[in-house]
Amino acid sequence: xxxxxxITIGDEILYGQITDTNTQWISAxxxxxGIRTVRKSSVGDxxxxxxxxxxESSKRADLVIVTGGLGPTKDDxxxxxxxxxxxxxxAVHQEALADxxxxxxxxxxxxxxxxxxQAELPTNATFIRNTMGTAAGMWFEQNGxxxxxxxxxxxxxxxxxxxxxxxxxxxxxxTPVIFHKVIRTIGIGESFLAEIIEPWEDALPENIKLAxxxxxxxxxxxxxxxxxxxxxxxxxxxEQFQKVLPTIQEFVYGFGNDEIEEVLGKILxxxxxxxxxxxxxxxxxLAHQFTKVSGSSAYxxxxxxxxxxxxxxxxxxxxxxxxxxxxxxxxxxxxxxAQNVRQLLGTTYxxxxxxxxxxxxxxxxxxxxxxxxxxxxxxxxxxxxxTLGGFREQNIHMTTIxxxxxxxxxxx
Amino acid sequence: xxxxxxITIGDEILYGQITDTNTQWISAxxxxxGIRTVRKSSVGDxxxxxxxxxxESSKRADLVIVTGGLGPTKDDxxxxxxxxxxxxxxAVHQEALADxxxxxxxxxxxxxxxxxxQAELPTNATFIRNTMGTAAGMWFEQNGxxxxxxxxxxxxxxxxxxxxxxxxxxxxxxTPVIFHKVIRTIGIGESFLAEIIEPWEDALPENIKLAxxxxxxxxxxxxxxxxxxxxxxxxxxxEQFQKVLPTIQEFVYGFGNDEIEEVLGKILxxxxxxxxxxxxxxxxxLAHQFTKVSGSSAYxxxxxxxxxxxxxxxxxxxxxxxxxxxxxxxxxxxxxxAQNVRQLLGTTYxxxxxxxxxxxxxxxxxxxxxxxxxxxxxxxxxxxxxTLGGFREQNIHMTTIxxxxxxxxxxx
Numbered sequence: 049x050x051x052x053x054x055i056t057i058g059d060e061i062l063y064g065q066i067t068d069t070n071t072q073w074i075s076a077x078x079x080x081x082g083i084r085t086v087r088k089s090s091v092g093d094x095x096x097x098x099x100x101x102x103x104e105s106s107k108r109a110d111l112v113i114v115t116g117g118l119g120p121t122k123d124d125x126x127x128x129x130x131x132x133x134x135x136x137x138x139a140v141h142q143e144a145l146a147d148x149x150x151x152x153x154x155x156x157x158x159x160x161x162x163x164x165x166q167a168e169l170p171t172n173a174t175f176i177r178n179t180m181g182t183a184a185g186m187w188f189e190q191n192g193x194x195x196x197x198x199x200x201x202x203x204x205x206x207x208x209x210x211x212x213x214x215x216x217x218x219x220x221x222x223t224p225v226i227f228h229k230v231i232r233t234i235g236i237g238e239s240f241l242a243e244i245i246e247p248w249e250d251a252l253p254e255n256i257k258l259a260x261x262x263x264x265x266x267x268x269x270x271x272x273x274x275x276x277x278x279x280x281x282x283x284x285x286x287e288q289f290q291k292v293l294p295t296i297q298e299f300v301y302g303f304g305n306d307e308i309e310e311v312l313g314k315i316l317x318x319x320x321x322x323x324x325x326x327x328x329x330x331x332x333x334l335a336h337q338f339t340k341v342s343g344s345s346a347y348x349x350x351x352x353x354x355x356x357x358x359x360x361x362x363x364x365x366x367x368x369x370x371x372x373x374x375x376x377x378x379x380x381x382x383x384x385x386a387q388n389v390r391q392l393l394g395t396t397y398x399x400x401x402x403x404x405x406x407x408x409x410x411x412x413x414x415x416x417x418x419x420x421x422x423x424x425x426x427x428x429x430x431x432x433x434x435t436l437g438g439f440r441e442q443n444i445h446m447t448t449i450x451x452x453x454x455x456x457x458x459x460x
Numbered sequence: 461x462x463x464x465x466x467i468t469i470g471d472e473i474l475y476g477q478i479t480d481t482n483t484q485w486i487s488a489x490x491x492x493x494g495i496r497t498v499r500k501s502s503v504g505d506x507x508x509x510x511x512x513x514x515x516e517s518s519k520r521a522d523l524v525i526v527t528g529g530l531g532p533t534k535d536d537x538x539x540x541x542x543x544x545x546x547x548x549x550x551a552v553h554q555e556a557l558a559d560x561x562x563x564x565x566x567x568x569x570x571x572x573x574x575x576x577x578q579a580e581l582p583t584n585a586t587f588i589r590n591t592m593g594t595a596a597g598m599w600f601e602q603n604g605x606x607x608x609x610x611x612x613x614x615x616x617x618x619x620x621x622x623x624x625x626x627x628x629x630x631x632x633x634x635t636p637v638i639f640h641k642v643i644r645t646i647g648i649g650e651s652f653l654a655e656i657i658e659p660w661e662d663a664l665p666e667n668i669k670l671a672x673x674x675x676x677x678x679x680x681x682x683x684x685x686x687x688x689x690x691x692x693x694x695x696x697x698x699e700q701f702q703k704v705l706p707t708i709q710e711f712v713y714g715f716g717n718d719e720i721e722e723v724l725g726k727i728l729x730x731x732x733x734x735x736x737x738x739x740x741x742x743x744x745x746l747a748h749q750f751t752k753v754s755g756s757s758a759y760x761x762x763x764x765x766x767x768x769x770x771x772x773x774x775x776x777x778x779x780x781x782x783x784x785x786x787x788x789x790x791x792x793x794x795x796x797x798a799q800n801v802r803q804l805l806g807t808t809y810x811x812x813x814x815x816x817x818x819x820x821x822x823x824x825x826x827x828x829x830x831x832x833x834x835x836x837x838x839x840x841x842x843x844x845x846x847t848l849g850g851f852r853e854q855n856i857h858m859t860t861i862x863x864x865x866x867x868x869x870x871x872x
Contacts, residue, residue, distance in 0.1 A: 062497050064488030065673050069479075071502075076476030085474050086509070088502040090483075097498070104516070261477050325765070331751025332737075332744035335765045339743025342819055342852055350771035352764055353737070353747045359762035359805060363775070393771060407754055440754055 050083045050221045053105040056090040057098060057116040057126055058200060070115050070205055077209060082223040082274060083111065093117060098129045106193050110221070116200035118183035120162040126197060127170060127186075134190060136170040143175050144168075144184045151182055173197075176212055180204040185213070194220065224274045227281045229289050230261075231269040232306055233299040234453050238262045241269070241296065248292045255281070256288055264442065265449040266301075266308070301456055308452050309337045315459045316347035323455070324393035325351035326364055326385040328376060329403035329419060334448045349393050354385065364388050377402050377414055379422075379431050386424035397458070398424040399451055403434070405443045417443055421451045423458060430458065462495045462633045465517040468502040469510060469529040469538055470612060482527050482617055493626060494635040494686060495523065505529060510541045518605050522633070528612035530595035532574040538609060539582060539598075546602060548582040555587050556580075556596045563594055585609075588624055592616040599628070606632065636686045639693045641701050642673075643681040644718055645711040646865050650674045653681070653708065660704050667693070668700055676854065677861035678713075678720070713868055720864050721749045727871045728759035735867070736805035737763035738776055738797040740788060741815035741831060746860045761805050766797065776800050789814050789826055791834075791843050798836035809870070810836040811863055815846070817855045829855055833863045835870060842870065 054074050060066045068090065075085040086108060091097040098117075105112045117126030131137055145159075145167035152159050159167070166182045169175060176185030176198075183199035185208045196213060198205045217223070233241060238260050242249070249258055255275050261268040271288060273281035293300065302311040316323065325334050331353055338348040354360040357376060361368050366384045374380040382400050390398025403419025410416035417437030423430050434450055436443045466486050472478045480502065487497040498520060503509040510529075517524045529538030543549055557571075557579035564571050571579070578594045581587060588597030588610075595611035597620045608625060610617045629635070645653060650672050654661070661670055667687050673680040683700060685693035705712065714723040728735065737746050743765055750760040766772040769788060773780050778796045786792040794812050802810025815831025822828035829849030835842050846862055848855045 061484075062487065062500065063491045063671075064484045064486070064497070065671060067481075067484055072473075072476045072479055074476070075474065079475045085476070086504065087513075088474065088500075090500040092498065101499075259475075259477060327744075327747075330748075331756075331760075332739075332747025332749075332763065332765070333751075335739075335744025335767075336742075336748050336856075337744075339745075339765070339767060340853065340856065342817075344743075345767055348743075349768040350765045350775070351744065351767075352775070353744070353751070353762045355747075355751060355757055355763075356761040356805075363762070363764070363804065392775065393768075405754075441752065444748075444752065 050111060050223060051086045051109045052078050052083050052111040052113060053087045053089070053109040054085060055101055055105065055112065055114045056088075056200070057093065057114060058090070059092045059123075061090050061116070062092045070200065070202055073202070073206065074113060074115075074209065077214060078217075080226065080228060080272075081214060081218050082226050083217065083221065093123050093125060095125055095129050095132070098126070099133055102129075102133050102195075106191070110193060111217070112193065112195045114195065114197045115205055118197065118199045120166055120182075127168070130173070130186070130188065130195075130197065131170045134170060134172050134188060136172045138168040139171050140164075140167050141169040141173075141175050141184070143177075147177060147184070148182055176208055178204055178208055179211065180207045187213075187216070225276055225278050225281060227273045227278060227285050229271045229285050230304050231271070231289070231293070231296075231300055232266060232302040232304075232308075233269065233296060234266045234301045234308060234449065236267065236296075236299045238267050241267055241299070244295055245269075245292055248288075248295065252288060253284065256284060265446055301453060308449065308456065309341050312452055312456050312459070313338070313341045313344055313347060315456065317343070319459065321396035321459065322347050322349050322394075323397045323399060324349050324389045324395040326389035326398065326400040327351060327353045328355060328360070328385070328401055329405045330401045330444050330447050331355055331405075333444050334399065334401060334451065337448055337452060349395050352389055352392075360385065365392070375414070377404055377418060377420060379420055379433070382420040382422040382431060383424070383429050386422035386429055390424045396425065397455060399455060400424075401447050401451060403436075403443070403447060405440045405447075407440060419443065419447050421447060421454065423451070423455055425458070430454065462523060462635060463498045463521045464490050464495050464523040464525060465499045465501065465521040466497060467513055467517065467524065467526045468500075468612070469505065469526060470502070471504045471535075473502050473528070474504045482612065482614055485614070485618065486525060486527075486621065489621060489626060490629075492638065492640060492684075493630050494638050495629065495633065505535050505537060507537055507541050507544070510538070511545055514541075514545050514607075518603070522605060523629070524605065524607045526607065526609045527617055530609065530611045532578055532594075539580070542585070542598070542600065542607070542609065543582045546582060546584050546600060548584045550580040551583050552576075552579050553581040553585075553587050553596070555589075559589060559596070560594055588620055590616055590620055591623065592619045597625070599625075637688055637690050637693060639685045639690060639697050641683045641697050642716050643683070643701070643705070643708075643712055644678060644714040644716075644720075645681065645708060646678045646713045646720060646861065648679065648708075648711045650679050653679055653711070656707055657681075657704055660700075660707065664700060665696065668696060677858055713865060719753075720861065720868065721753050724864055724868050724871070725750070725753045725756055725759060727868065729755070731871065733808035733871065734759050734761050734806075735809045735811060736761050736801045736807040738801035738810065738812040739763060739765045740767060740772070740797070740813055741817045742813045742856050742859050743767060743817075745856050746811065746813060746863065749860055749864065761807050764801055764804075772797065777804070787826075789816055789830060789832060791832055791845070794832040794834040794843060795836070795841050798834035798841055802836045808837065809867060811867065812836075813859050813863060815848075815855070815859060817852045817859075819852060831855065831859045833859060833866065835863070835867055837870070842866065 173186035188195040273285040385400035406416035585598035600607040685697040797812035818828035
């Protein structure tokens, strides 16, 4: 297997001033094309530190990927250090200069001063186009090892990798043909999922690997097939996929890059159905999950954030007596909230949440994390009591995930 | 200056399956106590790779901090590898066992099977209590170098660092006494801020350093004073702070760990004032910023997410003619939204947002990123037109930051 090392250059990352999201993204992309990351490192803007890590990495890896330090200012020393490492020198690269000139021309400016340096590359570099910015990417080869240099700006780096470098790496290293299939589950923990699919997982053929990718509220399963012929691998992965799917069907909400709010949005759009929300404990977060999806205005009409009981009574029309007798966090209240918001906004579904997000407000009968959710339709109102008990942020998120998934199931 | 290296152990991080937030947090905390991180590395769950990085780091650093690989399963090999590295062996540590027993007892369980191993530590380790979980932390010393091992679970690691390790490190390394003051600004970019304070920054005394910590919509300025006597340093920092503050006062919304929504919450609580929101383009995100703060029910009454125009008319009482004549994204509409939500919910302030979040829906007159915000009070309604033009998520976030800051200024 081809081994890669990823190096991030920059004092700001080293001292914890900014978050490095590049390294994770790059290693995940390499993993998908069958290149194994064996080490990740961050070093500062120091020639000595950069040369040292180049030396070390070249002893362990077939591929060394470097991000950062390509800006026009004097603390960006990656290119000069590459020159020293390769015993090369900087010279204006005509393609890089043409791109740079065009980039500035489009913005009504000319290439001057510091920016001219952006078109200078080490003479042994292969130019890699940056369609999103001014710092060129570079590809070097020495003693059978490939070195790649990219800017640290995430969308510039991602553009270069996707358009040019990932295909080039696959071709250069003749990495095995690979096929992925991602199954997205919700409402089941990683270990419970692992228990259910254990017999299937243990029987997977050699050329198919399974990865668990958990995040808050959901777990992704990634099946990866390796081989020499794409059609065969695809068929192999598909076969395993069809075997495991029935055993976990009730937890599967989507595939690939699907997010729950997008999956739900597609179903609602297709069925020409609409949604309104009445939120107490989620306080606007549920509406935000709907509206962060572009195009959501087709099915999301709006909502009422009834944080205060007066808003539950006046805007939502919840019966004051219901609130007095059963409290805001009760099945009785949540049912009225869901039914009323549905009727007021004239939607297919009315969703409601009410609970104790914490850290304060819990009682022995209704501890922090006690949440009621409800969905009202024309014919019925479904309710669920959740017992979450996490931190405030988690309780709000998990309540939202739960009601989105409940609605998804109801729609189908 | 004391030099540190931070090592993360785990295949999941190496292959990009999970995000490593620990390394950034640790390096930022070390930075605060005057310990400089010189390298960050991630290696897999392999004895060979771990031993190699231990060897390398010990040549460069005074302090080696390791996270991960402390779980009870067989792929967690950090402790065994430390034994090999130090030529030590595992033995049950009585304090660790007592903590573990107590941890399980509280949950109505007994320490059995795999979990007993959690109380075994290398015999040369100093036990570091984990108040949040079952994996003990460890402190080793060899040839003048300190090695620290912590679990990879973020809140367990943070608990250990904050309660025990940071104070212990300050004492052990006799790091200079340090005093920090963080100024939080909003509504100004990093480079503009730098221009304003350049004369002051250039004149800073040797023992005071300035760091810019930018994130979406705001920039933090951190002043750090180094020295031997806390009172003197505090006075030095305070003096510089008082010099710079008047030059940037209009952009300063808080200090230290203050978030804009918390600062605002405190002001509103103090003044016994209340808020309601009418959201179009922010779609619930503004309400969420209020309600994610614990205790927000004291001042946040609720809101209406009027995504569809029918909701603007029926629930908010916006004049249909206003919408027809000027459109939803207009000063005329936003004023009605703000005034009406304030009146309907009976609050001190009524906030409203309406704009084109994108990526679709833009026109030549109102391109993506065109946003109107308004705040209605008893006596007046203030409006602002924003021209944002970023991605959907950014536009939603920046609209929210802008209106929160506008309200903060209005409250003062």
